[in-house]
Amino acid sequence: AAVDQRLDVLRRQNSVLESAADDAPLGDEDMALVDVEVISEKGERIANLCREGQMLYNYKNELPEAIATQLAGKKAGETIEAQVASTKTNRRGEEVTYSDTWKVTLKGIKTYKLPELDDEFAKDLGDYETLADLREKTRAELERDRQRQEAVAKLAELIVENNPVDAPRSLVANQEYNLIMQDSYQLSRMGLKLDQVVSDPDKYIGDQRKAAESQVKMNLLMTAIASSEKLEVTDEDVEKEIADMAEKSGRKPLAVRARLEAQKQLDGLRDQLSRRKIEDFLMEKNEMVKVEP
Numbered sequence: 001a002a003v004d005q006r007l008d009v010l011r012r013q014n015s016v017l018e019s020a021a022d023d024a025p026l027g028d029e030d031m032a033l034v035d036v037e038v039i040s041e042k043g044e045r046i047a048n049l050c051r052e053g054q055m056l057y058n059y060k061n062e063l064p065e066a067i068a069t070q071l072a073g074k075k076a077g078e079t080i081e082a083q084v085a086s087t088k089t090n091r092r093g094e095e096v097t098y099s100d101t102w103k104v105t106l107k108g109i110k111t112y113k114l115p116e117l118d119d120e121f122a123k124d125l126g127d128y129e130t131l132a133d134l135r136e137k138t139r140a141e142l143e144r145d146r147q148r149q150e151a152v153a154k155l156a157e158l159i160v161e162n163n164p165v166d167a168p169r170s171l172v173a174n175q176e177y178n179l180i181m182q183d184s185y186q187l188s189r190m191g192l193k194l195d196q197v198v199s200d201p202d203k204y205i206g207d208q209r210k211a212a213e214s215q216v217k218m219n220l221l222m223t224a225i226a227s228s229e230k231l232e233v234t235d236e237d238v239e240k241e242i243a244d245m246a247e248k249s250g251r252k253p254l255a256v257r258a259r260l261e262a263q264k265q266l267d268g269l270r271d272q273l274s275r276r277k278i279e280d281f282l283m284e285k286n287e288m289v290k291v292e293p
Contacts, residue, residue, distance in 0.1 A: 003138050010125065011114045014251065020109035025073045028189075032059040032071065033108035039101045046100065053107065057263045061185075067102050079105040126247065151288045152279050156218045159282075167216040175212035176205075222278050231277045233270050241273055 017031070026032055034056060038049040060068045070080040081103045090096050115121050122134035184194055198204045225231070239253075242260070246253040260266050 002142050003135055006138050006142060007117060007135070010248075011117060011121070012112065013245075014121075014124070015112040015114045017110050018113050020076075020111045023075060024109060024111070025075055026059075026071060026106060026109050027111065028060065028072065029112070031110040032056045032106060033110070034059070034071075035105040035107060036063075037103045039103075041099050041101075049100075055110070063104070064102065067104055071104060071106065074106050076106055076108050079103065147290070148279075148283075151283065154288075155282050155286060159221055160214060160217050163221055165217050165220055167213045167220070171216045172209065172213050175216050176209050179208045179212055222275070225281070226274060226278050229281060231274070231281055233273045233277065237273055237277075238266070238270060241269065 020030065032055070034051065034054055036049065036051040036054070038046040040046055056062045059071060063071065064082075064084045066082045066084050067080065070082055074080065081101065083099050084102050085097055085099050087095050087097045115124075117131065119130045122128040122131045125134065128134040128137065180194070187194060187197065194204075195201075242256050243253050246256045260269060
């Protein structure tokens with residue numbers, strides 16, 4: 001299943017973006033070209049939320065849930081409207097809930113055309129003779145990644161244990177929310193909801209909060225390690241990573257960079273490289289011994 005998932009990512013990286021047919025419904029993974037108009041409950045236009053002709057690469061994450069749910073399955077030219085509640089803190093420190101009116105018009109749909117998963121696809125990616133060859137090398141790479149992740153996780157556990165640090169509640173709450181949203185997104189791709197698989201909500205929330213606190217502590221310590229050891233991500237590091245991504249996907253570096261910029265993923269790439277540098281440093285400074293459980 002992990003191999004299939006990695007191959008699916010490779011297919012998406014090598015997909016071609018095309019305009020959908022006029023009568024095609026908006027799918028979960030399609031890109032949506034939209035006009036957005038937001039009016040406050042006082043009847044005032046909220047300019048910073050209004051958009052015209054904006055392409056949304058992941059409309060389910062970029063629009064409020066009440067809007068995204070209605071937009072799914074709509075066709076170009078259709079308009080939806082919904083009330084969206086938002087909570088803000090006033091000058092007295094009190095939380096006040098407002099209900100704004102969102103009006104969204106779907107102007108166009110872009111969809112990805114994926115290449116066939118066959119021997120030709122494998123050859124196009126580089127040093128692979130057949131699809132079976134690609135699958136086998138992918139499996140070996142995933143196994144190396146798994147072993148590294150296990151080692152890093154054990155190091156992280158020991159670092160947190162030996163370096164007590166307080167985890168700010170705001171950061172823990174934010175990380176807890178992110179973990180829950182990740183679970184929700186993964187389940188939604190399988191047509192499920194959290195309440196369908198979580199039998200004990202209190203235990204689930206408690207586990208997520210505990211995991212969030214641990215991750216926040218580790219992130220704080222990782223940042224401290226990067227600062228003290230001067231483990232900085234340079235522009236050259238970014239360019240090299242983009243070149244490696246281009247080689248693996250059989251595309252040109254400029255095309256890969258353009259896609260990362262369009263999807264606003266360059267900052268995320270820098271964060272990944274920073275984390276990798278820290279992990280490399282920790283692995284180099286420690287001796288890992290693999291034992292049977």
